[in-house]
Amino acid sequence: MKKRLPKGWSPFVVLLLLLSLWEIIVRLADVPEWFLPSPTAILHEAITGWSNFSGHMFSTVQLAVLGFIIGTSIGLLTAMLLHVVPFLREAVYPLLILSQNIPIIVLAPLLVVWFGFGLLPKLIVITLVCFFPITIAALDGFKQTPQDLKTYMMMAGASSKQLFWKLELPYSLSSLFSGIKISATYSVMGAVISEWLGAQTGIGVYMTLASSSFRTDRVFVAIFAIMIISMLFFAIIRIAEKRFIRWRIKEEEKE
Amino acid sequence: MTLLSLQQIRKSFGQNNVINDLSLTVKKGEFVSIIGPSGSGKSTIFNMIGGLLTPDDGIISMNGQKINGKRGSISYMPQSPSLLPWRTILDNVVLGQELQGNVDKEKAAEMLTKAGLGTYIHSLPHELSGGMKQRTAFIRALLSPQPIILLDEPFSALDELTRAEMQRWLIDIWEQHQPTILFVTHNIEEALYLSDKIVILSNRPASIKGSYHVPFPRPRQGDIMLDSDFLQCKKDIYRALTE
Missing domain, CATH: 3.40.50.300 (P-loop containing nucleotide triphosphate hydrolases)
Structure with missing residues (x-):
């Protein structure tokens, strides 16, 4: 326990150092604000511009959460389907990896062509970035179920349905959660990218407006907001994970 | 017979x-x-x-x-205890019954108590010693309806x-x-x-x-x-x- 406190705090110390360094350099070299604003200038803008920015931020959070939920569900369903039908797994798994090589930035305008400017193309973008980590993590988790537990279940007469729901799915939870954590942070990025497609509000919109009018300080406000939201998402998932798989965490502590 | x-x-x-x-x-x-x-x-x-x-x-x-x-x-008891790590001891011993249909938790709790595992009913498997885990696995087999x-x-x-x-x-x-x-x-x-x-x-x-x-x-x-x-x-x- 003694070691834990400095461990948790060290990133903050480093971050603070980096920000101070940034501040000092900007001030000493007299860098123009439109080129690179100092951290204090960014903070100032974040506070004074909050009433304008908060609307954009909540709209992005909403979009990200919705997209994350859809992406997670689709990812999990895909994993289940591929796990239950081995033939599909063999046929589709390589394609899944290939799908991740399509640059979202290129795909996004196409989605607008196909589906217009509404909610649908945005959700598709977020889903595309979210589902992959979940599917891979879940498939790995199902596969890692120890053979001795499986043998016991089968000898005791478990049907393949029981085997899945009572053993493989609960066992995969810890692996699944690593996927969910990655997806949760991706979802924010996905939401921002999808807003570039054309939206009324959102951090993506705010960012585009800010950069085209050389309000670099606002661009940085947007960047920091994205980082903070992603971190919050990550923290929420981490709390959920602790609740769900207490046994795993306790086991690890014991070792 | x-x-x-x-x-x-x-x-x-x-x-x-x-x-x-x-x-x-x-x-x-x-x-x-x-x-x-x-x-x-x-x-x-x-x-x-x-x-x-x-x-x-x-x-x-x-x-x-x-x-x-x-x-x-x-009903089966393997070499390794093969208890589900996320289930409590009580939930583990009824697994065999659960797979076949009817769960009788009262009887399970009674047998665990008789076997000296009474204080561990709501513990998770990793809190038990090797011998206690094997007892749990045996009680699970004994409670199964086969x-x-x-x-x-x-x-x-x-x-x-x-x-x-x-x-x-x-x-x-x-x-x-x-x-x-x-x-x-x-x-x-x-x-x-x-x-x-x-x-x-x-x-x-x-x-x-x-x-x-x-x-x-x-x-x-x-x-x-x-x-x-x-x-x-x-x-x-x-x-x-x-x-």
Whole structure:
């Protein structure tokens, strides 16, 4: 326990150092604000511009959460389907990896062509970035179920349905959660990218407006907001994970 | 009354004949041990009775009904405790019942208490010692509704002291409940101490080399292991095994 406190705090110390360094350099070299604003200038803008920015931020959070939920569900369903039908797994798994090589930035305008400017193309973008980590993590988790537990279940007469729901799915939870954590942070990025497609509000919109009018300080406000939201998402998932798989965490502590 | 019978079972994996013309019967309430050299196909026999493998030839029947390749006819206790790590001890021991349909948690809690695991009912498996985990696994098998329990070298991973304690415990429980048990081991003393009948397997391809009736009365006393009769029996079986 003694070691834990400095461990948790060290990133903050480093971050603070980096920000101070940034501040000092900007001030000493007299860098123009439109080129690179100092951290204090960014903070100032974040506070004074909050009433304008908060609307954009909540709209992005909403979009990200919705997209994350859809992406997670689709990812999990895909994993289940591929796990239950081995033939599909063999046929589709390589394609899944290939799908991740399509640059979202290129795909996004196409989605607008196909589906217009509404909610649908945005959700598709977020889903595309979210589902992959979940599917891979879940498939790995199902596969890692120890053979001795499986043998016991089968000898005791478990049907393949029981085997899945009572053993493989609960066992995969810890692996699944690593996927969910990655997806949760991706979802924010996905939401921002999808807003570039054309939206009324959102951090993506705010960012585009800010950069085209050389309000670099606002661009940085947007960047920091994205980082903070992603971190919050990550923290929420981490709390959920602790609740769900207490046994795993306790086991690890014991070792 | 014959509960489980294996008639002229044969099983090969490719060119490799593992089991050849193996016949065996277990009566209701009987404690039968199978003893044989390691790699003699004991697990294959269990997997066939459990329905995970189908014999190439022969009939496996339970209560007169053919169960070749049919899963769920037996209750099983493997070498490793195989408890689900996220379930409490109570939820673990009812797993066998749960798979078959009816769960009786009250009875389960009562048996756990009798087995000295009362304070651990709501604990997770990793909080228990190796011996306690094996007890839990055995109670799970005992609570399962199937008429026969298959035990696959359940004590082989335990240290010597725990092992002796577990044997003592198993025999107490057996004498209380009289379940039908088919027990695989490679330990002659263990087989002699626990069972009514010992079946000796030959090397590959495995078949029954001999069947040995254990003459000691029940309830078994812990000190029979030091008896000269006991040693004589051990010698006989050892000779039969190595012949």
